[in-house]
Amino acid sequence: MSTAENQALLTDVEAYCQEVRPHEEICYLEHRFNAEAIELAKKYRLFGMFTAKEYGGRGCDLTTYIKALIRIGREGTGLRTLFSGHISIGQMPIIEWGNAEQKKRYLSAAASGEKIMAFGLTEPDAGSNPLELTTTYRREGDCFLLNGVKYLISNGGIAGAIIVFAYPEGRKDRMSAFIVDTRGPGFECEDLTAKLGLPTSNTALFELSNYAVPAGNLLGEEGNGFRIAMNTLISGRLSVAAGCVGVIEDCLIEAINYAKERHQHGKPIAKHQLVQEHIAMIECGRQASESLLASAVAAKDASRSDPKDAALRERADLLAAHAKFFASNAACEAADRAVQVLGGRGYSELYRPGRHWKDVRVCRIYEGTDEILKLKIATSLLGKEYAAFR
Numbered sequence: 001m002s003t004a005e006n007q008a009l010l011t012d013v014e015a016y017c018q019e020v021r022p023h024e025e026i027c028y029l030e031h032r033f034n035a036e037a038i039e040l041a042k043k044y045r046l047f048g049m050f051t052a053k054e055y056g057g058r059g060c061d062l063t064t065y066i067k068a069l070i071r072i073g074r075e076g077t078g079l080r081t082l083f084s085g086h087i088s089i090g091q092m093p094i095i096e097w098g099n100a101e102q103k104k105r106y107l108s109a110a111a112s113g114e115k116i117m118a119f120g121l122t123e124p125d126a127g128s129n130p131l132e133l134t135t136t137y138r139r140e141g142d143c144f145l146l147n148g149v150k151y152l153i154s155n156g157g158i159a160g161a162i163i164v165f166a167y168p169e170g171r172k173d174r175m176s177a178f179i180v181d182t183r184g185p186g187f188e189c190e191d192l193t194a195k196l197g198l199p200t201s202n203t204a205l206f207e208l209s210n211y212a213v214p215a216g217n218l219l220g221e222e223g224n225g226f227r228i229a230m231n232t233l234i235s236g237r238l239s240v241a242a243g244c245v246g247v248i249e250d251c252l253i254e255a256i257n258y259a260k261e262r263h264q265h266g267k268p269i270a271k272h273q274l275v276q277e278h279i280a281m282i283e284c285g286r287q288a289s290e291s292l293l294a295s296a297v298a299a300k301d302a303s304r305s306d307p308k309d310a311a312l313r314e315r316a317d318l319l320a321a322h323a324k325f326f327a328s329n330a331a332c333e334a335a336d337r338a339v340q341v342l343g344g345r346g347y348s349e350l351y352r353p354g355r356h357w358k359d360v361r362v363c364r365i366y367e368g369t370d371e372i373l374k375l376k377i378a379t380s381l382l383g384k385e386y387a388a389f390r
Ligand SMILES: Cc1cc2nc3c(=O)[nH]c(=O)nc-3n(C[C@H](O)[C@H](O)[C@H](O)COP(=O)(O)OP(=O)(O)OC[C@H]3O[C@@H](n4cnc5c(N)ncnc54)[C@H](O)[C@@H]3O)c2cc1C
Pocket: 085, 118, 119, 120, 121, 122, 124, 126, 127, 128, 129, 151, 152, 153, 154, 155, 195, 198, 203, 362, 365, 366, 367, 368, 369, 370, 371, 372, 375, 388, 389
């Protein structure tokens, strides 16, 4: 994609964000999924922004995609999660591991928005340690039969296809990944709505009962599922970090605007030094997060150019952990400080900082919790023999 095309994409993202904002706001206040966000994303051709042109996508580069996610992140973590689920962890495994037939079928449908994508790794009893998952598969004729429950899956209730991870029945080694079309007999899904935040985003659980998946939907080699999952999480973590930079930017905008308008003690609160401290600290978090994200994106780009190079992959994995850990904590702090600047109004869903405050908390949990990322970072310094878990 040329520089001009990348720029045109970002212009469309800006227009999308402006058009989607009122819908997002109404849905948030009514605590319901924002279906209009999907229609508008189709209108602006954003569901295929990172998908290759030969599959109907726009084929932007990784840096442009991350810029798009930062901008979308300003509109809220719920909206950004739709794109992360659909592209960074939904399409990315097919982009990186799919065969020609799978790419043609699924990436084309995903790029047009005909099929929303999702990533199903977590289960009720397997979160931070996916090796403990209990979903199984067995071969039967031309199909694999899958059994198990996947829990807390972003886009799970609206997805047309989900990347699902499972062990061979009777064995707990070498999981595999499958592209699973939803809604056939044996697929039951339930939306999870009792969340602390993200009311405009779909989160679901689904159960597979002897669910038939065509043999051709095995993703990558049989037994390669864990590698696919871990590799996909690098992209997912970059997307979360990008969304968090967007959240910080929006908190800064809201805090500055309000601080200049609101008068107390005879002057704009922006002239009170303790209010200025909030603004300075949000800005420091923004700059630091942005620069960690830029290093992580460069590392992922380097790794994509030579996927077989284990050292490049390890570096991409590590820098994505740094960026995601730092940016999600900085975004939580930024939202908290912005709520404080808005005072009593800050403590309301009617204002953007309060919504960010509720929503962005999940970024310290999904795609690797704070704790898991800290362990990864510490192990990179101490050496693998000090790994807290294997
Ligand atoms: C809104 C939402 C959307 C999500 N979307 C998806 C999705 O699209 N796809 C998907 O597959 N999953 C998704 N998840 C699941 C998410 O990735 C998991 O919740 C997360 O990985 C943590 O797993 P868990 O909830 O089972 O917590 P647990 O793993 O049970 O952890 C509980 C606590 O123990 C800590 N802990 C666990 N092990 C260790 C250790 N070895 N050392 C130190 N501390 C440890 C954790 O850090 C955490 O603080 C989503 C979750 C939410 C809330």
